[in-house]
Amino acid sequence: QQQVKQSPQSLIVQKGGISIINCAYENTAFDYFPWYQQFPGKGPALLIAIRPDVSEKKEGRFTISFNKSAKQFSLHIMDSQPGDSATYFCAASPPRSSGTYKYIFGTGTRLKVLA
């Protein structure tokens, strides 16, 4: 019940294309869903996040779509650029009432955007 399943494991997209990464969770108590971007040799950096009372959130070229009934959420990168080439992780967080800030991470998607 604590798992977050992420797909695909790797993704190759042409410059200007749309990159889509999917995640699914089991625990309906999760109430915060961030996406992190990680470049080689760096720590993960928060990209965008969503709460389950919202179905979509957009920040620049990055959009999260959230389907509460299906327990799925996805990251869309519009107009993908070579500089977006990185590993992306989805995560889920227990509710504040749980008293913990522990995140459950997906296994990561390595994105390569071809110039």
Add this chain to the structure above:
Amino acid sequence: KAGVTQTPRYLIKTRGQQVTLSCSPISGHRSVSWYQQTPGQGLQFLFEYFSETQRNKGNFPGRFSGRQFSNSRSEMNVSTLELGDSALYLCASSIRLAGGHEQFFGPGTRLTVL
């Protein structure tokens, strides 16, 4: 505002040795979490500290331990190192927000066990 800092950035140890890693959270953040990142397992939660108390612990053996000081700085220790402990160890500091909380990661400490 300075980000999360971790020291050292790189470490090479041999099997059987022990190691201590350090993390300084963002000023004002009282929660520090540690994660182990490996190519095969992704990001695995080690433990979380809040106000010097361990609030949560992942499924790691007792060789992995940690602590947090009154200034919120945290250390993690791994004793009797094994080859499989080679990984990137990430520290994250957290702050509660109106809509939830956010974790900010440091650059990590790359540990190599020979």
